[in-house]
Amino acid sequence: MPDDEGHPSVEEIELGPVLSALADPLRRRVVRELAAEPDGAARTCSSFGLPVSKATVTHHFRALREAGLIRQVDRGNSRMASLRRADIEQRFPGLLDIVAAEPEE
Amino acid sequence: MPDDEGHPSVEEIELGPVLSALADPLRRRVVRELAAEPDGAARTCSSFGLPVSKATVTHHFRALREAGLIRQVDRGNSRMASLRRADIEQRFPGLLDIVAAEPEE
DNA sequence: CGATAGGTACGATCAATCTCGTACCTGCTG
DNA sequence: CAGCAGGTACGAGATTGATCGTACCTATCG
Known part of the structure; x- marks a missing residue:
């Protein structure tokens, strides 16, 4: 069950939503950066x-x-996003490397 | 440039279309099988x-x-589909393993 | 030849989603 | 306090994509 802020746990990260999220070029750019x-x-x-x-x-x-690709935590005024690197690597080994290797568009 | 039947060459296989194609559960099922x-x-x-x-x-x-995920060749009456395994592996190493490892839905 | 099976092409429909403007909330900062 | 900057929520418009029915083509089979 996702937590209060909508983060799925590691086991809840599923391939379908992950690939749908990564299908968008802007979102791939965020993950790549x-x-x-x-x-x-x-x-x-x-x-x-x-x-x-x-x-x-x-x-x-x-x-x-x-x-389940990023984690967002409130920090006062703004909201910081960080990559769930270990979680993604555990569920889908190699996937991040593929996205990271894509040339900028 | 894609050939007459719409197959991109290896270098033309791009991450965006590949991930979009794999975002659909039915298409992942085909690739998995x-x-x-x-x-x-x-x-x-x-x-x-x-x-x-x-x-x-x-x-x-x-x-x-x-x-660029499959190749389709006419064979008389029907049309045979085969996985472009080496081509995908060359462009996106590990991607096929991730899709193949997904449990059936 | 006629029937059937595998596929494609086209047009329509419906749902999802990308996008935005606007309004709003929350902390900073002068 | 007043303003501003970072974000979110909500509703709307436009576009994409999944799905289907129908019509059609081609090869195989009786």
């Missing part, structure tokens, strides 16, 4: 400079969070 | 027994073909 950071790095949603409105950014981050 | 066969095995579209109409089956196989 997070994967390039040191492990555990957290960034605000807005720091990615996605070329869409704030409302759409929220939409994409919800998709990533509910699929 | 093909991955379980010996390499090079070819099956007709209808042999998968997908619970949808013929027209929809054609739609799904086109998505798989245009993404």
